[in-house]
Amino acid sequence: MSLSDKDYQKKLDVQIAYWDKLKNEIQKVRSGENGTADLVDMSETYFQMADETVAAVKVSHANRQLEQKAYIDLHTGLPNKSKCEELFHNVEFIKTPTACIVFDMNNLKRVNDSLGHSIGDQLILNFARLLRNSIPAKHFVGRYGGDEFMAVIYDATRESITEILTELQNEVEQFNGYGTQFRISYSHRLALSTDYNECTLRTLFDKADKYMYENKQLVTVNLLVLILKILIHKSLRHVIFQVEKSLQ
Numbered sequence: 315m316s317l318s319d320k321d322y323q324k325k326l327d328v329q330i331a332y333w334d335k336l337k338n339e340i341q342k343v344r345s346g347e348n349g350t351a352d353l354v355d356m357s358e359t360y361f362q363m364a365d366e367t368v369a370a371v372k373v374s375h376a377n378r379q380l381e382q383k384a385y386i387d388l389h390t391g392l393p394n395k396s397k398c399e400e401l402f403h404n405v406e407f408i409k410t411p412t413a414c415i416v417f418d419m420n421n422l423k424r425v426n427d428s429l430g431h432s433i434g435d436q437l438i439l440n441f442a443r444l445l446r447n448s449i450p451a452k453h454f455v456g457r458y459g460g461d462e463f464m465a466v467i468y469d470a471t472r473e474s475i476t477e478i479l480t481e482l483q484n485e486v487e488q489f490n491g492y493g494t495q496f497r498i499s500y501s502h503r504l505a506l507s508t509d510y511n512e513c514t515l516r517t518l519f520d521k522a523d524k525y526m527y528e529n530k531q532l533v534t535v536n537l538l539v540l541i542l543k544i545l546i547h548k549s550l551r552h553v554i555f556q557v558e559k560s561l562q
Contacts, residue, residue, distance in 0.1 A: 329363040336360050389435060390442035393456035398464055401454065402516040408507040413470035414518035415479075416526050417445065419461035420499035433496055441498050444489060448482035464519065470506060501526065 336356045343353065387394040419441055426434040438461065445463055446455050454466040467475060479502065490497045503525035505518040 325363065325367045329360070329367050332356075332360055332363055387457045390439055390457050392442055392446065392463075393454070395457070395459045398456040398458050401466065402514070402519065405514055405516075407512045407514060408518075410468065410507075411470045412507045412515065412518065413467040413475050413504050414515060414522050415465045415467065415475070415502055415504040416458075416519070416522040417441075417463040417465070417500055417502045418526055420501060422461040425496070429496070437496055437498060440489065441486075441500065444485045444498070445482065448485050449478055453478075464522075466515065472506070475504065475506070 336353075339353060339356060385393055385397040385400070419437065422434055422437065425437060438457075442457060442463065445465070449455050449465055449467075453468060454464075456464055458464045465478075467478065486498050486500070503522050505521035505525070507513055507518060510517070
């Protein structure tokens, strides 16, 4: 067993050294030499050290479990924002083709406001499962917060990214086809390292996130324009109707 916990390693080193000392005393007694130490006392001391080492192992294991939980989103089981941010700590320029994809669930606030947060939470959980199932395990998938998720695709090509996004789209369409009342809708934007001379993973995330924001703004503007056109059309029809009525 090899653990990185310093307290465990220190206790283990002391125990090993003491075991060598105890073993030498036992060999002296077996060979007929007069041992200078009390083997009973030394044995009790050794077993006390062993108990302390085992306790240190348990503490180390518990600490590791706490560290793992600190990086897991309890609702989805995916790495949480803290783990996502940890990936960005590497400030070295990316050397191999890498893509960062940002996913954003559509209309989740409307679902929470109209149907309740329990329904919204279920949609988040379902989308997280579909996302993880669609993206090979060698790639990173995490929940960045709220309705936003991110994926890091390593050794990425445009073809492999297209395959992943197509697989996700098929999974979502299949899920929505089950006739569930609560359908999943999402948007995504990505940034690929080969499109830039020098970039870090943080750079890719920021660019993908910016593209997502710009796309949502564009969708909102287009929707407003469409609504305005409909209102103008209805207004004109009403005016024409009133004019024709007055001419009768």
